[in-house]
Amino acid sequence: MPASAASALPIEVRGVSKSYGPVTALDRVDLDVRSGEFITLLGPSGSGKTTLLLVLAGFIRPDAGSIRFGDEEMVRTPPHRRNVGMVFQNYALFPHMNVFGNIAYPLRLRGVAAAETARRVGWALELVQLAGFEGRRVDQLSGGQRQRVALARAIVFEPRVLLMDEPLSALDKKLRERMQIEIRHLHGALGMTTVYVTHDQREALTLSDRVAVIHEGRIVQVDAPERLYERPGTRFVADFVGESTFLPVRREGGGLTLHGRPLLLDGGPPAGDGPFFLMVRPEKLAVVPPGDADGMNCLDGTVKERVYQGESVLLYVTLADGTELAVRSPSRRETLAAVPEPGGRIRLGLHPADTVVVPEDRS
Amino acid sequence: MSGPGASPVAPNADALARDAARERRRLLGLSIPALVLVGLLLVLPVGWLFYLSVVEKDAYSLVHYERLVQEPAYVTILWNTVEVSVLVTLICVLLGYPLAYLLAQLPPRAANLGLIVVILPFWTALLVRTYAWLVLLQRRGLVNTLLVNLGLIADPIPLVHNMTGTVIGMTHILLPFLILPLYASMRAIDPDYVRAAASLGASPVRAFWQVFLPLSLPGLVAGLLLVFVLCLGFYVTPALLGGGKTYLVAMKIEQNVNTYFAWGASSSLAVVLLVSVGLIFVGLHRVLAIQRLFGVR
Numbered sequence A: 001m002p003a004s005a006a007s008a009l010p011i012e013v014r015g016v017s018k019s020y021g022p023v024t025a026l027d028r029v030d031l032d033v034r035s036g037e038f039i040t041l042l043g044p045s046g047s048g049k050t051t052l053l054l055v056l057a058g059f060i061r062p063d064a065g066s067i068r069f070g071d072e073e074m075v076r077t078p079p080h081r082r083n084v085g086m087v088f089q090n091y092a093l094f095p096h097m098n099v100f101g102n103i104a105y106p107l108r109l110r111g112v113a114a115a116e117t118a119r120r121v122g123w124a125l126e127l128v129q130l131a132g133f134e135g136r137r138v139d140q141l142s143g144g145q146r147q148r149v150a151l152a153r154a155i156v157f158e159p160r161v162l163l164m165d166e167p168l169s170a171l172d173k174k175l176r177e178r179m180q181i182e183i184r185h186l187h188g189a190l191g192m193t194t195v196y197v198t199h200d201q202r203e204a205l206t207l208s209d210r211v212a213v214i215h216e217g218r219i220v221q222v223d224a225p226e227r228l229y230e231r232p233g234t235r236f237v238a239d240f241v242g243e244s245t246f247l248p249v250r251r252e253g254g255g256l257t258l259h260g261r262p263l264l265l266d267g268g269p270p271a272g273d274g275p276f277f278l279m280v281r282p283e284k285l286a287v288v289p290p291g292d293a294d295g296m297n298c299l300d301g302t303v304k305e306r307v308y309q310g311e312s313v314l315l316y317v318t319l320a321d322g323t324e325l326a327v328r329s330p331s332r333r334e335t336l337a338a339v340p341e342p343g344g345r346i347r348l349g350l351h352p353a354d355t356v357v358v359p360e361d362r363s
Numbered sequence B: 001m002s003g004p005g006a007s008p009v010a011p012n013a014d015a016l017a018r019d020a021a022r023e024r025r026r027l028l029g030l031s032i033p034a035l036v037l038v039g040l041l042l043v044l045p046v047g048w049l050f051y052l053s054v055v056e057k058d059a060y061s062l063v064h065y066e067r068l069v070q071e072p073a074y075v076t077i078l079w080n081t082v083e084v085s086v087l088v089t090l091i092c093v094l095l096g097y098p099l100a101y102l103l104a105q106l107p108p109r110a111a112n113l114g115l116i117v118v119i120l121p122f123w124t125a126l127l128v129r130t131y132a133w134l135v136l137l138q139r140r141g142l143v144n145t146l147l148v149n150l151g152l153i154a155d156p157i158p159l160v161h162n163m164t165g166t167v168i169g170m171t172h173i174l175l176p177f178l179i180l181p182l183y184a185s186m187r188a189i190d191p192d193y194v195r196a197a198a199s200l201g202a203s204p205v206r207a208f209w210q211v212f213l214p215l216s217l218p219g220l221v222a223g224l225l226l227v228f229v230l231c232l233g234f235y236v237t238p239a240l241l242g243g244g245k246t247y248l249v250a251m252k253i254e255q256n257v258n259t260y261f262a263w264g265a266s267s268s269l270a271v272v273l274l275v276s277v278g279l280i281f282v283g284l285h286r287v288l289a290i291q292r293l294f295g296v297r
Helices: A049-057 A099-109 A114-127 A143-155 A173-190 A201-207 A225-230 A235-240 A333-338 B013-053 B063-070 B072-105 B108-123 B126-137 B142-149 B163-187 B191-199 B204-232 B236-241 B249-258 B263-293
Strands: A011-020 A023-033 A038-042 A064-069 A084-087 A161-165 A193-198 A210-215 A218-223 A245-252 A255-258 A276-280 A285-288 A297-308 A312-319 A324-330 A345-350 A356-359
Touching: A011 A049, A023 A049, A023 A218, A038 A049, A038 A201, A049 A064, A049 A084, A049 A161, A049 A193, A084 A143, A084 B191, A099 A114, A099 A143, A114 A143, A143 A161, A143 A173, A173 A201, A193 A201, A201 A225, A210 A225, A210 A235, A218 A225, A218 A235, A235 A245, A235 A276, A235 A356, A245 A324, A285 A324, A297 A324, A312 A345, A324 A333, B013 B263, B063 B072, B063 B263, B072 B108, B072 B163, B072 B204, B072 B249, B108 B163, B126 B142, B126 B163, B126 B236, B163 B204, B163 B236, B191 B204, B204 B263, B236 B249, B249 B263
Parallel strands: A038 A193, A038 A210, A084 A161, A161 A193
Antiparallel strands: A011 A023, A011 A064, A210 A218, A245 A255, A245 A276, A276 A356, A285 A345, A297 A312, A297 A345, A312 A324
């Protein structure tokens, strides 16, 4: 009975634009979601990610563009005929119905017989690990349980597409991380094409097959999590996904230089004429003994502050030109011993494989 | 030693308890003027009213209540009152619900403008509005003249000095009392509920009946009861527009006091009115409590 990957549909978004007066929420967005793929729309608030989701659900009519689920053009189809499961940020569980009533509602609308309805509600509740909760009232549920019921309601009618609008943002950190794993498992079991919206980059990386980064109404990069994090295409993506400091680099001859020293790069310098920036992530830097620069790009500075954070130690280092960098070292005995006290000189090494140069954003 | 551990004594426990007690006394002191006012102006007069209704010729007696059930005139008046109240409440719901729904769907700025239009009649004196209806509805009034000139009716129809006029006037005056609480409760309904219904496959019509309407019920019940209760004791409008044919409880009370100086008869009617309203509110509380049981706030 569960939806199989075969019933999932690819989504094709072409040239979707939406303006609110002078404000452009979506600017000619193109996006392809493969059948059965889990894709996350990631962006800061006001970037247009929720607008795009609501366009997919049919709650917002775009000014122009095409939305196709499989071969079917959907852009003019009203929401109740799109057969799309949606999980809302505040869950939107009907307070005048109990858990069974909520999950059975889409089946009731489709005229499913009572016995079959009960069976399917039971199946959906089991899937979200709430078997036996049929008779509970919505206000008797905890946040995590509401989340699961909302999920069960969105999948019980086997929609071809599942949309989720920041569904975990109301949960505390521990529960959120557990639900992330469960959503992944659920997606693995059901194989529905899933579009997920979040502003939490770690959540996006954890959950998704691919992540689409949205900025000012445009999709700036779509990539698998690892590629997105390790090889961001622009300074905005590098800045939004993970923490980074940007150091300006200059093109000299065939290569790039940082602070006058040639920059060692795996794969050679990027094309185009810049300006370019070296992306420095706190966890990619290693504390190296003074004088040792074997095959690494080196940065020299003074320790400004040292913050013990349990599993890691965060150092703020001021470079010779006044730029401040963050360095994260695991709190292991040997690394702790190598970290100087505030005021001390420090040398940081960046492996060429971790050396990433990004261009300035075009705006 | 670091870390938590039970302190051998409870430091400052007595002083903190004294502070709390002082704060309670101060709050009580602040509410005394209001309590005195309520006592003098509400408890005392209502108690007096109850007393008058059970006294006849300086002896306790239930004769005033017996009259209410035995004399056909009184039975008719009570029945008329309920009839008019139910009718007016029903018409208010039929007119008010769509209007409140429309206002709740409008963007806030337009909705506020609409609300001002709804409340506007409140800024005109009740008496003026009632006389205005008299002018509009009379035999040669605007409405009858229009209908005759349009050829819809041959002769003017009796729109006033009867039940019709009473109901029209009362509906007009009481409609805002239904719309305001209903509008407030509709505004509080998260639009995501209706969106969720649509995403699950509900057409707009079904989403309204199965999701929006049930969620708006508490506001509807509140407005509906407010209108009904106000109807029960309405005086000016039925007195002027009813033309003596639609006799309601409040009018009988006035007549008993002003014409016959029958305080006992008036008091018993007033007590019946008061107790009915009280029972309705208890009933309302039950209904709302039951809805809370189903999870409706």
